Amino acid sequence: MLAAQNEAIEAGDFVWRTDREDVHMNIEAALTDMIGEPAKKLHTARSRNDQVVTDLRLWCRDAIDSILFHIKKLQVVLVYLAMRNEGLIVPGYTHLQRAQPVLLQHLLLSYVEQLERDAGRFIDCENRLNFCPLGACALAGTGLPIDRFMTSDALGFTAPLRNSIDAVSDRDFVLEFLSASSIAAIHLSRLGEEWVLWASEEFGFLVPSDSVSTGSSIMPQKKNPDPMELVRGKSARVVGDLITVLVLCKGLPQAYNRDLQEDKEPLFDSVKTIMGMLEVTAEFAQNITFNHERIQRALPLGIWMQQPSPITLLRRTSHDIVGRCVAFCLSKDCQLSDLSLDELMAIDPVFEKDVYEFVGVNNSVSKFCSYGSTGSACVSEQLSYWVSKLGISTDASE
Structure with a gap:
């Protein structure tokens, strides 16, 4: 029966009743309907405060694993692109002026290095957020003899958070997550900008295939590298999500405040956006060629x-x-x-x-x-x- 309820929630078929205060009360009531009085023990030594932030840390952990997967995928694509262009020399630029010749492979691997630092920041963030708030309750803990180390271990956390006030009020891990996402988004935006320039008539170094470019409604000669323009533009969203939560947290006293419910939307948005940016960049990189003749000229x-x-x-x-x-x-x-x-x-x-x-x-x-x-x-x-x-x-x- 419990599995059926889980499936109903995941499928969007669960009936959420507005006369029940929130998601927690809906779940508890549904469990009570299924098994009776023992379900009322569900809320023992728990508060919405510690449950929500526990769930948020679990969600962030899974999201980081997904982002790391997409970062590695893009790195692999860039390495293959470098391997296919062995020996190709391109102008290297400083101040957007031709400076010194460099191997294209060298330039492509510079992007791989940036992505590796991005991955490192997400890994560091995951290591720091992987501590369990559960059992901190509203802010002061509980008088019941609960075993927070057992629940922490069962959920795959490193350990329970040491201070119950900090456990429910901390959103540093959200800020760090959004900061790592913003830096990664900036790297992708810079790559996007370079490839948009290279695809221009003025440069002509890069040719996107039809599958990753668009034409113009009135100028048939154009071949626009729209995906990388969108990557460049979406970076503003991710940076904006970070600023939103920074401003949200700047005036909050300890411990939990209802303002913190506003951290979810920018966090979810940034993860969806950064994964989309990584996917689009990888797809674009798999569908480009370099114009050797134009580069040589x-x-x-x-x-x-x-x-x-x-x-x-x-x-x-x-x-x-x-x-x-x-x-x-x-x-x-x-x-x-x-x-x-x-x-x-x-x-x-x-x-x-x-x-x-x-x-x-x-x-x-x-x-x-x-x-x-x-x-x-x-x-x-x-x-x-x-x-x-x-x-x-x-x-x-x-």
């Missing part, structure tokens, strides 16, 4: 040169020499690789015939060797790390 517009010889010059001296080379190239409207050795030596005698091993996009990228840099060997190590950590296949075609 963009690369020569920058003038890149690694230090022209093994480390024998001070960094500032090298910077000055390369700066003079760049100025000379701009005056002649050419690239460094177009200059003769005589022209380079006229700028500074430090140059030798091996200078052409250091000039140009491919040579520049190949010379990066510091830990975590965009050099091919370094990026290969990064990629291997993520393949192992995420437990994914090395078949880039999957």
Whole structure:
């Protein structure tokens, strides 16, 4: 009979009576109808205050597990995307100006790193929220000899909360959850912004498939990356949910206050939104290609040169020499690789015939060797790390 009532609640068929004060009284009354007087023991050593916050912590725990699943899924998609684009060099940007060439794999793995920190914040939040308020009752505990450690263990909590006042009034775990969600949403928004830019006619680096783009009702030439625009926009919702609960909690005295019922709607909304953002981003990433020709045309517009010889010059001296080379190239409207050795030596005698091993996009990228840099060997190590950590296949075609 109890299972049937649970199924009725989950299916939305349970009859909630308004003459009964709240959900707790409806459940107790339904149980009383089923088993009689013993059901009235249900509320022993309990209060709505500790029951609601216990349920909320259990709900958050499950929600975090779902979010972590979607974060890992997106990480896997990004790693596969990196594997499918081995060797592709793209302009790296600072201040939205072309700065240095980088491997696309390196850029994609930077998103994976951000997501890993997001996952870590959710895990930390889950560890801190996994303490049981049940048995704190209204705020002061109870005179009955209950075993709070037994109920805590039965519900999978680490331990009961030590202070009964704190147990019913604390919503730090909600704020921390919303904060972790907001940071993750900001990361997804930044990714969305970059890919929206890259899909523009001005960049043309990224081409979304028809399944993840929309056209215009009056401009048939357009192919809009709408999903990532929506991801970018939805981030505002998640941040707004955090602000709502921050403001809600800022003026509350201890212990429980009815204001706290207002923490549910923004919390539920943020979880629904962040999971949608993660799903949409993963779907979009699985349905894009990179325009190698357009990217290649963009690369020569920058003038890149690694230090022209093994480390024998001070960094500032090298910077000055390369700066003079760049100025000379701009005056002649050419690239460094177009200059003769005589022209380079006229700028500074430090140059030798091996200078052409250091000039140009491919040579520049190949010379990066510091830990975590965009050099091919370094990026290969990064990629291997993520393949192992995420437990994914090395078949880039999957």
